[in-house]
Amino acid sequence: MNDVQSWAGRFVIVLGLARSGAAVAKLLHRLGAKVLVNELKPRSECESANELESLGIQVICGGHPDDLISDEVDLVVKNPGIPYRAKPVQQALGKGIPVITEVEIAGLLSKGPIIGITGSNGKTTTTTLVGQMLTKGRVKNTVAGNIGQALSDVVQTIEPDEWLVAELSSFQLKGTERFAPKIAALLNVFPAHLDYHQTLEDYISSKQKLFLNQTKEDVAIFNLENEICRQVAADCPGRVYWFSRSREVERGVFVSSGMITARMDEREFPVLPVSEVALKGTFNLENALAATAISLAAGCPVSAIADVLRTFRGVEHRLEYVATVNGVSFYNDSKATNAQAAAKALESFAEPVVWIGGGLDRGVDFKELVPVLKEKVKAMVAYGQTKDILLERGKEADIKEVYTVSTLDEAVVLANRLASAGDVVILSPACASWDQYTSFEERGSIFKQAVHSLQI
Numbered sequence: 001m002n003d004v005q006s007w008a009g010r011f012v013i014v015l016g017l018a019r020s021g022a023a024v025a026k027l028l029h030r031l032g033a034k035v036l037v038n039e040l041k042p043r044s045e046c047e048s049a050n051e052l053e054s055l056g057i058q059v060i061c062g063g064h065p066d067d068l069i070s071d072e073v074d075l076v077v078k079n080p081g082i083p084y085r086a087k088p089v090q091q092a093l094g095k096g097i098p099v100i101t102e103v104e105i106a107g108l109l110s111k112g113p114i115i116g117i118t119g120s121n122g123k124t125t126t127t128t129l130v131g132q133m134l135t136k137g138r139v140k141n142t143v144a145g146n147i148g149q150a151l152s153d154v155v156q157t158i159e160p161d162e163w164l165v166a167e168l169s170s171f172q173l174k175g176t177e178r179f180a181p182k183i184a185a186l187l188n189v190f191p192a193h194l195d196y197h198q199t200l201e202d203y204i205s206s207k208q209k210l211f212l213n214q215t216k217e218d219v220a221i222f223n224l225e226n227e228i229c230r231q232v233a234a235d236c237p238g239r240v241y242w243f244s245r246s247r248e249v250e251r252g253v254f255v256s257s258g259m260i261t262a263r264m265d266e267r268e269f270p271v272l273p274v275s276e277v278a279l280k281g282t283f284n285l286e287n288a289l290a291a292t293a294i295s296l297a298a299g300c301p302v303s304a305i306a307d308v309l310r311t312f313r314g315v316e317h318r319l320e321y322v323a324t325v326n327g328v329s330f331y332n333d334s335k336a337t338n339a340q341a342a343a344k345a346l347e348s349f350a351e352p353v354v355w356i357g358g359g360l361d362r363g364v365d366f367k368e369l370v371p372v373l374k375e376k377v378k379a380m381v382a383y384g385q386t387k388d389i390l391l392e393r394g395k396e397a398d399i400k401e402v403y404t405v406s407t408l409d410e411a412v413v414l415a416n417r418l419a420s421a422g423d424v425v426i427l428s429p430a431c432a433s434w435d436q437y438t439s440f441e442e443r444g445s446i447f448k449q450a451v452h453s454l455q456i
Contacts, residue, residue, distance in 0.1 A: 009032065011072050011073050013036050013069065013073050014036070014037045017037055017041070017052075020150040020152065022051075023152035024102035026052070027153075038059075040064065042062045045061075068091070069091040069095065073092065073097050077102055078099055079101075080171035080172045101172045101174070102151060103151060104177060106155040110155050110158050112162040115184075116168050117168065117294070118185070121341045124146075124318060128315050129295075132312060133305045134300050134304075136305075137295070137300035139163065139300050141163040142162060142165065145166035145168055146169050151166060173206050173209045179209065179213060180214055180218070183220075183221070185220075187286070189228035211238060216239060217239075220239065222236075224249055241293055243290050244289070245282065253292045254289070259273055276306075279312065283341075284319070315335075317334040327420075328420070328424070331427070332426075333428035334429065334440045335440050336429060337430070339364060339368050341430070342429065345426060349424050353377050353424050354380065354381070355377045356381050356408070357428060358386045358411075359386060359429045359433050360432040360433065369397075378400075378401070378418075379400070379415070380394045380401070383408055385435040386430075390404075390430075408443065409446070
């Protein structure tokens with residue numbers, strides 16, 4: 001199915017008119033497929049519907065017709081966020097019609113080799129680092145996937161000697177069958193998105209799909225610090241490399257006597273001192289080690305890797321410095337959508353912290369946050385659906401100043417009052433944003449606007 005002719009005349013249903021849905025619909029239409037796009041949202045919220053219809057692609061908005069999935073359908077490509085329990089997905093599976101995500105299409109069509117990067121936390125930072133390292137090292141690459149452009153937007157322009165660097169979520173990977181990156185990396189795995197996956201086992205198996213179709217000629221990179229990574233690596237068919245901030249590894253990248261060190265196929269060499277890495281936090285050190293291993297495997301010069309690590313200060317919404325107001329430094333970590341990510345962010349600061357957290361209630365108890373709250377947080381402000389349970393955790397951690405508010409704007413104003421010169425205020429929500437915002441990006445932007453408003 002990886003040549004142009006094989007798509008001609010095939011009937012494909014694309015479920016979900018988001019960025020990746022519109023991109024894959026246009027791509028398959030160009031390749032000769034008959035494409036119908038179906039979106040649950042009303043037509044007024046389907047911004048790309050007119051464009052698709054002008055190309056000759058049928059678009060149905062406002063619900064899923066009962067007869068949408070007929071016997072004539074050859075393939076369903078679903079938006080990664082649509083759950084498998086959705087009616088049209090269940091209908092397709094019941095008829096034996098393959099249900100995939102656009103990652104599978106991109107994997108089949110890419111002429112160049114693919115780097116796939118996944119994990120519960122750190123995907124965006126690591127993917128961005130790899131893209132910058134390869135570019136600095138004059139190694140041809142394009143970054144896409146769960147970051148920036150959809151894979152379907154770029155896959156036809158990838159050249160045979162160009163790496164496609166793809167950030168990939170568990171939602172995307174669950175819908176793959178033959179996807180086979182030349183280099184694949186699993187940064188970490190913690191319980192996350194269980195409202196979607198239902199079980200931790202399904203979440204892990206979705207991540208594991210990144211490696212299943214690799215051969216012994218391909219490279220698989222894992223975090224030695226993470227137990228689930230070690231379990232997945234045990235069944236990996238590719239050549240396994242490790243990264244670790246606390247232990248030497250037989251093959252991979254590690255820290256030794258304060259120096260990031262690489263041991264790649266019998267050759268050991270220094271990269272740069274840990275003290276020169278610009279990014280803050282132990283979790284960002286792990287991201288740096290992972291990006292170093294990936295980039296070395298892709299043929300990037302060590303000097304380029306070191307240069308990027310010295311200068312790269314992070315991605316938007318990930319431990320992003322916003323401003324200093326009356327001696328208080330504000331950081332936007334809106335991308336921290338689970339408790340593990342929030343804990344690592346809080347651990348990154350030696351200064352007293354005023355923490356802002358909260359968001360969508362997914363039934364998480366947040367008990368694992370109590371030790372880091374006790375150690376790092378002088379005051380906290382919780383908002384959103386989870387504010388009451390976070391309030392309880394703050395009290396368990398013996399935080400003297402614990403408050404709840406309704407909105408993020410209110411949280412910023414109150415946090416500013418609670419902070420003193422030399423303190424840090426950080427939005428690191430530990431929750432998804434969807435109770436009040438459409439995305440973590442929107443939430444982070446609202447936070448930054450609120451911080452800048454304090455300066456007026």
